[in-house]
Structure formats: structure tokens, C-alpha cells
Amino acid sequence: ETSSLLHSCDEILVLLDGTQAIEEQKKFLENLIEKRGLKNKKIVWVINKAEDLKGNFGLLKISAKEGINLEKLKEVVWKNLGLIRVYTKSPGKPKDLPALALPRGATVKDVAKELHKNFLKNFKYARIFNQTKFSGKKVGLNYQLNDLDVVEIHAE
Template identity: 30%
Template sequence: MPANLTADFLKARNEFRAAKDRHDKLVALEKMLATIPKHKGTDHMQADIKRRIAKLKEETQGKSSHRKGPQLDHIEREGAGQVVLLGPPNSGKSSLLAALTNAHPEVAEYPYSTVLPLPGMMRFEDVPIQLVDLPPMSAEYSESWLYSLVRHADLCLLTLDGSLQAEELANTVEEIILLLEEHHIRLVRRKEITEEEMRVRDVPCRIVLTRGDLGDLASRVEELSDLFPVIVTSPIDRTGLDALREGVFVALDVIRVYTKLPGKPADMVEPYVLPVGSTALDAVRMVHRDFVDRLKYIRVWGSGRFDGQQVPSTHLLADRDIIEIHLS
């Protein structure tokens, strides 16, 4: 039976995805539960929403405080997106994290040197993006909490040793895909909204081949490109690192929006980062929620027909747009 999701439910779901803290997520989930059509086609989705609400309430009330040690299955999200580095032992994940961020992981020649999740901040131009180095994943052994981090990531960088043969690399990718699917996680080229997504989590994926300094990896790239887009890198001679930064930004499906005051130059130092498809009103809401009720009109530089055009609140923004908010 089709879900026939309402506009109010879809709006609440977008609010849930944009929420940064537990309180906002809980409010959005309760809106989702209130607005979802009640019939057989949405039974599983309703149950999943109720489960998430219960879990967030438990976390908010501190009922899980009896757990000892650090919380390994959650890393506080920072920047424009949370990107996990996933791969088999000795694939070069930690070396990539060290080359791209300010983090200092343990880099060793022996397998399983990464035992805890380690975050670091990478910059693409003026946008900070969080990278999280995860312990290795293989059929032989994987940490149970690792799957939760992958499930909640905005992007997965499947990191592989480019010195291996193409067939071995393809087999490794298929093995990891199967391991994730056992935990209801599906790696995809680009995330699409589906009725199934409340049960199976789609996570966009890019393959990153390390050891790009060792020679031509064209045959490996050709073999793996049928699965996911491939980026060749080397932390040693820094091959492909700029391409990887750009590839991550593009894969996150976000845009940068800058603001300006009337009669003043635009603030081009620190943009607001919104999902692709965001409107002018979404940007106003991100600048300050209270501005929505006081909004008089918006001018846009970039995606308008001309610079400084007054646009409706439903105007779709593009990357690097500048907005000028006028309030009553």
C-alpha cells in the first residue's frame, strides 16, 4: 500500500534531518508522528518514529547514564556534514585523516591500529566538514557500535589500498556492502527519498583509493567505477587530496549562502550551509528563527535574474548565493 505522505509530514521530516541537537530532533519526530497518514502502508514507519522518540527521550532524561566509559556509537556532528572513513585493515584511512585534518591518529603498518572513532575537521575552501576515522571493517571482525556511526553519517568514504589488484578490491567492496546491509544500511551513489528509508538507511558513498603515488591505477578505477565514483589519492605526495575535498563537498549535496546588510558588502568569510533545494525562506530561518515572522522581503545576488533582485520566499537558492534580509 502506498504511504501517500503529506506535505506536513515531509516538512517535519526535513526539519528532523536539519536538526542539530536532541531537542530539535525530538520536536520534529513528534510532528512526523502527528502528521503521518495512519494506515497499513505506514505501520512500519510509525513504529520506527515511535522507537526514535523513545530513544531520544531516554537520552534527554539521562536514563542511559549507567553506561560506563565513552559513548562510542555517537560522535557529535560538526561542520557542514559528518563523513566517515570506512575500510578494511591497513587501507590508509588514518593516513588520510592526518593529511586532511588537524587530527593526529595513530598510523601504523600493522592492522587494527585504529580502535576508537577519531574525528577531525577538513576544510573545502570556506566550508568545514567533519571526517571520522573508524576502526577497520571485515568479515572476520568489526566493532558492533561501528554500524551506528555509519548509519548516521552524511557520507561514507570507502577507503581501499590502491596497490591491491582490481578483483581483490571489488571483492572487498562487495563484502563491506553485505556486512552493512545485514545492519539495514545501504551504500548508494546518491540518497533518494523513499518510503523504505525509515527501515533501511541509505548512505551516499565514494570509493577512495590510497597509494596513488605507486603508479597508474586506471584499471582499478575502471573496475570500481561501476559501483561508486572513485577518487585516487596519496597522503604521501598529496595526490588527489584537493579533488577529494571537492568530491566530498559535492557529494554532501549542500550549498553555501552568504549574507549582507543593506548598503554594506557581503560577509564572505563564513557561509551558512544548507541542503541543495533550500529556499530563500530556509536561509532566513537558519540565520535566525525569529526573522521568519518579521520578514518583509529578500534580495538575492547570484541565482536571481539580476543582482539584488527581490525574490519570493520560495526562491530556490544556488551555491554561493548572497541574500539580503529586510525585516519589518
């Protein structure tokens, strides 16, 4: 059932139609959200078909047709999920794709566990590559990772 699906999701994206009465749509959906017991969920309110929409409704305005603000929408959804993207690499090679999606606060230990149990068991150190002046520094298992870090694990 839709209701149980909504209760188990991490985030709800509510898409309003920019060619219809925004306030009426929003009020109707707010009541529905309250009735279903979803008020404590992370909710992203979005107005689509907003190319010619005048006024600021305090909501994210996009146009799927024109490609307006779609990157901003991705950023908002990603940020609300509380995840970071972490890349891995082998020594002397470029980073591997795709990135691992890990919870904010994840450590090198979490990456080692994701990759293979032997990485954790035989761990010596890791190198972290990123956009800081410390890129390439050696770190241990408890090093907290940031979004877009690249982790190179060295094991025995």
C-alpha cells in the same frame, strides 16, 4: 558500535591503499558493505598513495602526501551530501563568513528561519547576489537558492 555509526551516516568514504592489491581490497570491502547492509549508502571509493599507480580502476585516485586530487575529493563528497553553501550579508556590508550549509532546494525562508525568528516575522524582501546578470535582484521568501548565493534580508 561502528555498524550503527555507519548506518546513521550520510556518506561513506572508502579509502584503498594504492601500494596494495586494489581489486582484492575492493572485493573484500564490497563484501563487508553488503554483509553490514550498507549497499544503499552513498559510497565514495578512493585510492590513496596513487602517485605511481598505473591503470584506471574507475575510482578516484589521490595522494594525501603529494596533495594530488584532494580538491576533487572535496567536490565529490560535497556534491554527494546534497548541500549548498549560502552566505548572508547585511545591507552595505561584505558577505558574512562562514557560509550556511543548507539542503539543495533551500529557500530564502529557510535562511530567514536559520538567522532569527524576527527575520521571518518582519520579512519585506531579500536581495540575492551571485554570478548571474540578475545579481542584486529582489526576491521573496519562496526563492530557491543556489550554491554560493549571497542573501541580504530586508525586514521591518
